[in-house]
Amino acid sequence: MNAPIPNLSKRQIGARVQRFEDTRLMSGAAKYIADITLPDMLHLSFVRSQVAHAKILEVDTSMLEDLDYPVQVFTGKDTDGLSLKANQDLPGVQRSEQPLLALDRLRFVGDPAAVVLADDPYLAEDAAELVFIDFDPLPVVATMEQALAEDTTPLFDGWTGNKFVERQMKGGDLEAARAQAAHVIRRTYRNQRQTGVPMEGRGVIADYDKGTRVLTLWSSTQMPHLVRTYICEELGLPESRIRVIAPDVGGGFGVKGQVFADEVLIAWLAIQTGRPVKWVEDRRENLIASIHARDHEHTLEAYVSAEGRLLGLKADISTDVGAYSTFPFTAGGDPGMAAKVMPGPYDFQAYEATFRALATNKCPLGTYRGVGRPSAVFSQERLMDVIAQEIGMDPIEFRLKNVVKEFPYKNVLGFTYDPGSYEESLLKMRELLAEDIKAAEASKASPDSRIGVGIACFIEQTAHGTGDFTKRRSPIETGYISARVEMSTDGEVLIGLGLQSHGQGLETTCAQVAADALGVGPQRVFVRHGDTLTSPYSVGTWGSRGGPLGGGAVHIAANKIADKLRLIAAHILQVADPATIQLDENRASVIGDPARFVPIPELARAALRNVDRLPEGMTPGLTEEFSLDGPKDGTYANAVHAAIVEIDVKTGKMKLRRFVVVEDCGTILNPMIVDGQVRGGVVQGIGSAIMEHMIYDEEGQPLTTTFADYLMPLATEMPEIDVHHIETPTPLTPLGAKGLGEGGAIGPPAAIANAVANALGVEVEATPLNAQAIWRLAKATRSEG
Amino acid sequence: MRPAPFSYHKAERLDQALALLAEFGEDARPIAGGQSLVPMMNLRLARPSHLVDINALDLDTIELRSDHLHIGALVRHERYARESLIAQHFPAFAEGVEWIGHPTIRRRGTLGGSISHADPTAELPALCVLLGAEIIAQSAEGSRRIPAAEFFISAYVTSLEAGEMVTGIDLPLPKGKSSGAFEEFAERSGDFAIISAGVTLEHDGRAITDARVVWSGVDLAPVMAERAGDLLRGKPLSAPEAEAAAQAMSAGITPLDDPMASAEFRHSLIVELTQRALTRACEKAMQAS
Amino acid sequence: MSKTTITANGQTKNLSLEPRRLLADVLREDFRLSGVHIGCAHGACGACTVHVDGVPRLSCLTFAVQCDGAEINTVESLGGDDAHHLLQRAFREEHGLQCGYCTPGFLMTMAPYVEEMAAQDRMPEDAEIRHAMSGNICRCTGYQSIVAAVRLAITQRRNGESTQ
Numbered sequence A: 001m002n003a004p005i006p007n008l009s010k011r012q013i014g015a016r017v018q019r020f021e022d023t024r025l026m027s028g029a030a031k032y033i034a035d036i037t038l039p040d041m042l043h044l045s046f047v048r049s050q051v052a053h054a055k056i057l058e059v060d061t062s063m064l065e066d067l068d069y070p071v072q073v074f075t076g077k078d079t080d081g082l083s084l085k086a087n088q089d090l091p092g093v094q095r096s097e098q099p100l101l102a103l104d105r106l107r108f109v110g111d112p113a114a115v116v117l118a119d120d121p122y123l124a125e126d127a128a129e130l131v132f133i134d135f136d137p138l139p140v141v142a143t144m145e146q147a148l149a150e151d152t153t154p155l156f157d158g159w160t161g162n163k164f165v166e167r168q169m170k171g172g173d174l175e176a177a178r179a180q181a182a183h184v185i186r187r188t189y190r191n192q193r194q195t196g197v198p199m200e201g202r203g204v205i206a207d208y209d210k211g212t213r214v215l216t217l218w219s220s221t222q223m224p225h226l227v228r229t230y231i232c233e234e235l236g237l238p239e240s241r242i243r244v245i246a247p248d249v250g251g252g253f254g255v256k257g258q259v260f261a262d263e264v265l266i267a268w269l270a271i272q273t274g275r276p277v278k279w280v281e282d283r284r285e286n287l288i289a290s291i292h293a294r295d296h297e298h299t300l301e302a303y304v305s306a307e308g309r310l311l312g313l314k315a316d317i318s319t320d321v322g323a324y325s326t327f328p329f330t331a332g333g334d335p336g337m338a339a340k341v342m343p344g345p346y347d348f349q350a351y352e353a354t355f356r357a358l359a360t361n362k363c364p365l366g367t368y369r370g371v372g373r374p375s376a377v378f379s380q381e382r383l384m385d386v387i388a389q390e391i392g393m394d395p396i397e398f399r400l401k402n403v404v405k406e407f408p409y410k411n412v413l414g415f416t417y418d419p420g421s422y423e424e425s426l427l428k429m430r431e432l433l434a435e436d437i438k439a440a441e442a443s444k445a446s447p448d449s450r451i452g453v454g455i456a457c458f459i460e461q462t463a464h465g466t467g468d469f470t471k472r473r474s475p476i477e478t479g480y481i482s483a484r485v486e487m488s489t490d491g492e493v494l495i496g497l498g499l500q501s502h503g504q505g506l507e508t509t510c511a512q513v514a515a516d517a518l519g520v521g522p523q524r525v526f527v528r529h530g531d532t533l534t535s536p537y538s539v540g541t542w543g544s545r546g547g548p549l550g551g552g553a554v555h556i557a558a559n560k561i562a563d564k565l566r567l568i569a570a571h572i573l574q575v576a577d578p579a580t581i582q583l584d585e586n587r588a589s590v591i592g593d594p595a596r597f598v599p600i601p602e603l604a605r606a607a608l609r610n611v612d613r614l615p616e617g618m619t620p621g622l623t624e625e626f627s628l629d630g631p632k633d634g635t636y637a638n639a640v641h642a643a644i645v646e647i648d649v650k651t652g653k654m655k656l657r658r659f660v661v662v663e664d665c666g667t668i669l670n671p672m673i674v675d676g677q678v679r680g681g682v683v684q685g686i687g688s689a690i691m692e693h694m695i696y697d698e699e700g701q702p703l704t705t706t707f708a709d710y711l712m713p714l715a716t717e718m719p720e721i722d723v724h725h726i727e728t729p730t731p732l733t734p735l736g737a738k739g740l741g742e743g744g745a746i747g748p749p750a751a752i753a754n755a756v757a758n759a760l761g762v763e764v765e766a767t768p769l770n771a772q773a774i775w776r777l778a779k780a781t782r783s784e785g
Numbered sequence B: 001m002r003p004a005p006f007s008y009h010k011a012e013r014l015d016q017a018l019a020l021l022a023e024f025g026e027d028a029r030p031i032a033g034g035q036s037l038v039p040m041m042n043l044r045l046a047r048p049s050h051l052v053d054i055n056a057l058d059l060d061t062i063e064l065r066s067d068h069l070h071i072g073a074l075v076r077h078e079r080y081a082r083e084s085l086i087a088q089h090f091p092a093f094a095e096g097v098e099w100i101g102h103p104t105i106r107r108r109g110t111l112g113g114s115i116s117h118a119d120p121t122a123e124l125p126a127l128c129v130l131l132g133a134e135i136i137a138q139s140a141e142g143s144r145r146i147p148a149a150e151f152f153i154s155a156y157v158t159s160l161e162a163g164e165m166v167t168g169i170d171l172p173l174p175k176g177k178s179s180g181a182f183e184e185f186a187e188r189s190g191d192f193a194i195i196s197a198g199v200t201l202e203h204d205g206r207a208i209t210d211a212r213v214v215w216s217g218v219d220l221a222p223v224m225a226e227r228a229g230d231l232l233r234g235k236p237l238s239a240p241e242a243e244a245a246a247q248a249m250s251a252g253i254t255p256l257d258d259p260m261a262s263a264e265f266r267h268s269l270i271v272e273l274t275q276r277a278l279t280r281a282c283e284k285a286m287q288a289s
Numbered sequence C: 001m002s003k004t005t006i007t008a009n010g011q012t013k014n015l016s017l018e019p020r021r022l023l024a025d026v027l028r029e030d031f032r033l034s035g036v037h038i039g040c041a042h043g044a045c046g047a048c049t050v051h052v053d054g055v056p057r058l059s060c061l062t063f064a065v066q067c068d069g070a071e072i073n074t075v076e077s078l079g080g081d082d083a084h085h086l087l088q089r090a091f092r093e094e095h096g097l098q099c100g101y102c103t104p105g106f107l108m109t110m111a112p113y114v115e116e117m118a119a120q121d122r123m124p125e126d127a128e129i130r131h132a133m134s135g136n137i138c139r140c141t142g143y144q145s146i147v148a149a150v151r152l153a154i155t156q157r158r159n160g161e162s163t164q
C-alpha cells in the first residue's frame, strides 16, 4: 500500500506538543456555527410534532397571516418529493425514506412538520408557536417488544412489521461447539437509550449566490464532503458549485457524524427564499430530535469447555433504532456493529449472530462514540465474568486463558487482527489492581459499604477502509481520507485536511506529522480542515480514523514534498545522492556535513519562484495530495478498563473510587492528546454506565428533555482516571498508529457493571446503574446485613 | 429557547414593587435571582407579561429580632455559610442550604425566589417547614404572616396571592438546647433531591425532649413526620434508636413514584436518611453538651 | 424597548433593547463577543458564564435590561487575543480543553476561584476544585485535566506569578 518512507525522525511525532487551536478556542475568537452571521439572514424555527405517531390532517398556518412582522412558512407539502434516503442494499432490509418535513405522518415527538422563517430568531420562535398540526393519532410503537408484536402498526407504508433490518452473521460450526461444551451459559443484557450531547448543538446556515450559482452551507458537522454529496444528489445541484464548511465545531462524538434532513432542507430554503437561512438547534431539540444512541438488548449463549476455553458464542441482538434510518450508516449500523464485534479479543471459532434494527416512534438512532461496541462489550464482558464465576475461575485468569495471543489472527468472522497486546495489557492491569482487589475482598464483611473491582477487556476495529464499508452495502461506500500538503514560497506549510477536527487536536497532530517529514517546526504548519473548498474529498471524522488515516495521509503527502525538496537541495548543493540530504531545523543539509545546507524557504522559492534553480526537467510546484484508504479489516486497538467502585448498600449511592485504563493504540502521535481522548471517552462511558438515559413513556413522550432530567457526568462525581499505555505499532498504517478516539467510551459500562457485580455478589444485567438500580441490586446484600 | 415578550419594571423600593404587582396582578411576576424563573421562561413554560425586578430592594438582612431570626427575601444562597447566626441556632438549616445547586447559581438565587417557586424537592421550603418558619407576604394592601406548613400547597403552588410577594421569613429561635442535621440524596451534586430529610431536636443534654422531622420527595410539598416527637421524646442522645424511630414514623407513607425513583426506593431512602440525620443530630447534641 | 447602558470589556453602549433579550444574546450580537457560548439556555451547563460587576453569572438566565449600568466581562477580556491569562496558559499546558465550547464558561467560573485561593494562600483539595466547577459541564475532557489546570494556576499564583 505504501512504499517505505525515509526520514521518520520522530522528533515531533510522540512529543507532548501543546495545541495550536487552543488560543483561538480560549480567547473567544473561535467561530462556531452560531457565531456566523450574514447580511439579510433569515432565522429558522421548526414546528415539531408533540405526539409520537399520528396521521397529519392539516398543517394550519393561518394564524401567521395576522402577524405584524414578515414571516415565511414551509410545510411538508412544499418539500414533497425531497427526502433523506438511507438504505442498505441487502436482503433482509426494508427500505424507507425520511421526508425533509413530515408529509402525511408524524413518526416521533420532535419530527419536524413545518418551518417558519423570520428576521430574528426570537420572532421565528414566536411565529412557530402559531402553527398548528391537526392530526389523527395512530397506535404508538414505544418499545422493541411492541415493534416485534404481530399486530404492530408499521411505521412506513408497504412495510410488514417494524424491522428496518434483520440479518445474520456466522462463522464456524456452532453445533459442534455446543456439543463439545461442558458449560452452556445464557444471559440477556440491556443498554438504555441515551444521546451524545456535544456541548454545542447542531446548526446549519445556507447561502445561495444567484450569480455564480454557488450554494455555501455551513454546518456543525463531522462530515462536510458527505453533506455536499448528499445535497448534490437530492437537490440536483452540480457538486462543484456546493461548498460545505464545518466551522469550529463544539464537540460531535458521532452525533454530528450523519447527514441530516435539515441540512438538505436549509440548502433548499436558501435557494427558494433567495436569502441566507440560519438555524441553531436549541438544547431541547438537541435532546429529543438530533440523534440518539445505544438502546440494545442482547441474548448471548456461550459454549465453554471443561477447562475453561471458550468454544463458541451465539448472539441475538436487537436495537431500537427509532423512527428513521440515518445517513450514511443506516438503521442497521449499530446492531450490525454489535454483531460484528461481539467475538472481541477472544480466540474461538464458532459464532452466530442474528441482529435486527427495530423501528419505533422515537428519535432516530445514529452514531455515537463507540457505535454498537459499548453495548457489545457490555454484554460480552459481563458474560465473561459470569462464565468465570460459574466455572470457578478468576475473571482475569479466565480472560488470559482465552484472549488471542498470536498475530495476525483470523477471527471467526474472517477478520484479521493485527498485532496487539491483549495478554500483556491484562497482566499489566492485574498488577495495577492488586491493592484494589484486596480492598474489595476486605469490604465483603461490611453490611454498609462494599468495594468492587471490575474489568472490561476489548478490542476496537479502527481505521477500517473501503473493504469494510463496501461489505455493508450502505451509502457510506468508502473509507479513505485525504490530505493535501502545500509549501509556499516562505517555506510555510499549508495542509488541507479532509477530516474535520472538533476537539481531537488534529491541527496540532497533523502539524507534528508534517513537521517531521519536512524538517520544519510544527508551528510553521497551518492545518485547514472542514471546508470542502480547501480540503480534498474525504468521508469525515468518525470511526477513530483521524490519527492513523488522516495523520497517515499527511505523512505520505508531506514526504512526497520532502523527497522533492531533497532533490532540489542535492542539485543546489551539488550532492549526487538526495538520500544523503536531511531535512531538519528548517534546513536541508548534507548528512555528516551540516555546514553544507540550504534553508528550506530557499528551496521553496526555487520550486515556486526561481524555478531556473531546479534540476533539469523537474516540474515546478510544491503541492502534493494523498488519499489514504484504511486496511480492509482495519487495525485493532486494544484496552483493558477497570472500575473500582464503592457502594453504600443502604442507599445505592455509588462512588467511583478510581478508574484505570491500560490501552494500546499503536504509535502515539501526541501523548497529551491521547490521554485527553481516553479520559474524555471514559467519562462519557461512565455517563452511559450510570446516569445518561433518554426516557420515553408508553405514549412515546420523551421525559428527559432538559439538562435537569437528562443527567450527564459533572466534575464532582467523576474519578481520577489513571491511564497506562502499551505501544504496539501496527504495520498496516504509515505511522504505526491505530485509532483511539472512541475506545475510552467503550469499556466503562462493562467495567462498572462488573465492579458492581463484584461488590454486591449479584448479577448485573442492565444499565444505567443509577442509584435506584444499584439499590435494587443491593437488596440481597442488605438482607444479609 | 428564548422567552416570550414581556414588559420589564425595575422596582427601586418595596412600595414601588408592591404597587407594580398590584397594578398587573396575575400577569406580573417578581424576578429575584432568575435562576428558576428564567429557565422556565426560556422554555416558554412561564410567560409572565410583566416582570418586576426586585433585586434593588433592601431585603437582604439576616438579623436576630427578639425571639426569632429574620432572613430577608433577597438573601442569596451562598451567604448562609458566612453567617454564624445560622450555624449557631439552626444547624439543620446550615447543612441543608449547602445542598442547593452549583456555585454560580448559589451566588444569585434567593430565599424568596426559592420558596415562592416551591420546587417540591428544593431545600429551603423543606427547611422552612422543619423550622416552623413564618413567611412574610406583603402586598399593596398590607402584610400577612403565613406559617410555612400552610404556605407550600403543591409543586410550584404556594398560598401567595396575586399582588403579593415574600419579603422575608422569621425562624423562631429554639427555646432550650437544640441540635439538628440534614441529609439529602440526589444522583449528582447540586441536583434537586430525590429525597431529603431534615431533623431538629430539643434536648436536656442527655435525652431528647422534642423532635421534628421533615422530608421532601415524599409528596409535592415538604412533609412533616407526624409522630417524630412522640417517637423520640425521652430517648437518650447516646442511643436514640434512630432506625426504629425512622421506620415507625415513615410507616404508611407512600412517596412519589416516577421513572427516576420508585415509591419503594424513596421509602427506603426516607428511612435511611432520617436515621442518619437523627443519629448525627444526637451526636452533635452530645458534643455540644 | 428599554434604554439600557451596558459596558462590556470596557466598551460602553447605549442600547435600546427588547426586555426579553438575554444578556448572552446582547453580548454576542450587539457587542459581537462570540466567546459567550450558549450551551443549554436553562442554567444547567455554565457555558455562558460571564462576570457582572466582577461576579460570575449565567448570561442565559439574565436579561440584558437587568444590567443597566453594569460592567460585564467576557472571556475576550481575560487574556486577550493570545489567551495569555495565567489560567488560560494552564489550560493549554494541561490540555484542559478539547472542542473549546464549554471553555469560556469554565475560565470565567474558575478565574475568580483561582484568585480567591491565591488570596487565601491555600491549595484546595481536588474535591473542592471539582465542586467549584460543578455548574459547568464539559463533555470532552473528563474534567481531570481542567482540575489539573486550576491547580497549576493556583500554584503559580501563590508563587507570585501575575495573571497576565
Ligand SMILES: Cc1cc2nc3c(=O)[nH]c(=O)nc-3n(C[C@H](O)[C@H](O)[C@H](O)COP(=O)(O)OP(=O)(O)OC[C@H]3O[C@@H](n4cnc5c(N)ncnc54)[C@H](O)[C@@H]3O)c2cc1C
Residues within 6 Å of the ligand: B029, B030, B031, B032, B033, B034, B035, B036, B037, B038, B039, B054, B073, B077, B099, B100, B101, B102, B105, B108, B109, B110, B111, B112, B113, B114, B115, B116, B117, B119, B121, B122, B123, B124, B160, B164, B165, B166, B167, B190, B191, B192, B193, C042, C043, C044
Ligand atoms: C442548574 C440548577 C440547579 C439548581 N439546583 C437547585 C437545588 O439543588 N436546590 C434548590 O433549592 N434550588 C436549585 N436551583 C434553583 C435555585 O436555587 C433558584 O435560585 C431558586 O429556586 C429560585 O430563586 P431565584 O431568586 O433565582 O428566583 P427567581 O427565579 O427569580 O424566581 C422564582 C419564582 O419565584 C418568584 N419570586 C421570586 N422572588 C419572589 C418574592 N420575593 N416573592 C414572591 N415571588 C417571588 C418569581 O416570580 C418566580 O415565580 C437550581 C437552579 C438551577 C438553574
